Amino acid sequence: MTSDHIKITAKLRSVSKAAEKLSISQPALSAHIKKIEEENGIIIFDRTRKPLTLTEQGRVYLKYSEKKDALEKELKKEISDLNGLKTGDLVIGGASAFNSIYLPRAVKLFAQKYPGIKTVIIDDRVPEIERRTLEGEIDLFLTPPRISHREIMSEVLFDDRILLCIPPEWEINKEIDSYRISADEITEKKPSYKREIDFSVFKENSFVLLGQDQHLRHVAEKLFHKYAFRPKRYISAEQTTTSFALTIEGAGISFMTESAVRYGNFKNHPAYYFTEKDICSRKTYVAYAANRGLSRAGEEFIKILKECLAALQ
Secondary structure, eight states: HHHHHHHHHHTTTHHHHHHHHTSSSSHHHHHHHHHHHHTTOOOOOOOOOOOEEEEEEHHHHHHHHHHHHHHHHHHHHHHHHHTTSEEEEEEEOOOOOHHHHHHHHHHHHHHHHTTEEEEEEOOHHHHHHHHHHHSSOSSSEOOOOOOOOTTTTEEEEEEEEEEEOOOOOHHHHHHHHGBOHHHHHTTTTTTOOOOOOOGGGGGTTTTEEOOOSHHHHHHHHHHHHHHTTTOOSSOOSHHHHHHHHHHHSSSBBBBEEEHHHHHOSSSSSSSEEOOTTTSEEEEEEEEEEEETTOHHHHHHHHHHHHHHHHHHH
């Protein structure tokens, strides 16, 4: 039983919800918690309260369990470094769109070079990835410019442009066809960046927008503010790939980075347009906890990742 089981149960304040997230049965999780309580002579959760609440003993237990986990991870890191990366772990985090587009080749090459390192990829939202990095669970992660903690260090991987994605069957594409950027232009790295469409032409159209904590949503909000309109209709989506799929089906306008289109191996494409370079540009970073720095495995992975991305630019 790891501290994660207790942590997740405490966060969700429900054994059933925690068991579902951990992909184990509720009786199994309850039995694990009960066993820890009996072994340590403590009560971790106050079961008389709804929702479930940590007792003071539970808070102390969780605090020191997390410290123990962090120390064990540090020990593995030191041994891995001393062993010349023949053993060890490397945990990489990021939003699923980042992980699926930018990581595969680098992970493959890293695994071939260091077969003794166990590599784990974690998909999650950036705020949660940041938290798990600060707590020592994740070694490094890919992120847009949304790092909110001084305790996190970051390095720029590459610059990117953000595209407007318009449903391919919409009539408006005929009116603004001279501004359209084809998928071939993007994949062949020959787009005309000077063909920027006036964003106000879309003020009567529907949009597909990501959550408030996501960078592409911030880009959309800056455009709405500059052009003084709000979409009359919009659909909310959690993942960039979901918003992209909804655009393909005609649900609304979404946003996608040029690099994602170039390297995402998408079968179908919307109509692409550039607008407002000052707003629709961003950098992508690799980040890690400043207080722990990087293990040699982390340093080697970033080196390989940069080489892979440089070859794609």
